[in-house]
Amino acid sequence: MFGIGTQELIIILVIALLIFGPKKLPELARSTGKAINEFRKASSGLLDEEEEKKEKEKTVVAENQKKEEVEKIKVKE
Numbered sequence: 318m319f320g321i322g323t324q325e326l327i328i329i330l331v332i333a334l335l336i337f338g339p340k341k342l343p344e345l346a347r348s349t350g351k352a353i354n355e356f357r358k359a360s361s362g363l364l365d366e367e368e369e370k371k372e373k374e375k376t377v378v379a380e381n382q383k384k385e386e387v388e389k390i391k392v393k394e
Contacts, residue, residue, distance in 0.1 A: 337345055
């Protein structure tokens with residue numbers, strides 16, 4: 318996890334506790350968690366859109382190949 322060990326994590330948490338206080342820290346952690354969750358949802362949505370585009374492109378390419386094959390057969394006849 319980014320090269321942060323247990324000791325470093327504890328030091329960071331103690332400093333955060335001193336800066337924000339015991340009442341504000343849980344609220345800060347909750348809002349940070351919500352922000353990370355929203356970011357994950359948005360990024361997975363983008364990935365889903367990319368996959369849909371690729372599938373559509375594959376379908377279009379396959380349809381074009383079929384049309385070309387049909388045209389070749391018609392020309393041969």
